Amino acid sequence: MRADNSQHIVDAARRRSEYTRAKAVQALRSLDLAGEPVTFETVAKRAALSRSWLYAQPDLREEIERLRAAHRRDLSSPVPGRQRTSDASLRRRLEAANARIRRLTEENQQLRE
Known part of the structure; x- marks a missing residue:
């Protein structure tokens, strides 16, 4: 009987998921700090992810939509979100x-x- 090595596969999938999420969050932060437009496309390109994966993540999707709306409201002032009053x-x-x-x-x- 073979040993059950499925835990290694589960661990690898978890690590890959955490790494992917970290890349997306870092891309969001860097775009916002630079005052660049935050869209699903720009985040996906910066993090080397697919847009469909971003759409499937409720918290990331909400943050992207919030930052995108804030950028549209404030096109005249490219001040990053963290520096806004x-x-x-x-x-x-x-x-x-x-x-x-x-x-x-x-x-x-x-x-x-």
């Missing part, structure tokens, strides 16, 4: 600017008096 940051800056305006207004009023 968040809504919370913009609110804090607005609050700080309003506080400074109030202080300056009060100071001007005191100087006039």
Whole structure:
């Protein structure tokens, strides 16, 4: 009777899957950081993968679609996603600017008096 070596095949398939996923994630990150358009085609070419494999991965598909939509909305500014200002940051800056305006207004009023 032959030994069951199927575990080696399963392990190799798992490692290949992890490697493929890592290549796709790295391609996504590098495209986004470079400010380049993120599409299924560009990710597939950069990672040397098939587009059909990317479409079959729900999390990668969602991220590609999110980055692609963000790029389309913001074609005038090729700023990478990680460097874009968040809504919370913009609110804090607005609050700080309003506080400074109030202080300056009060100071001007005191100087006039």
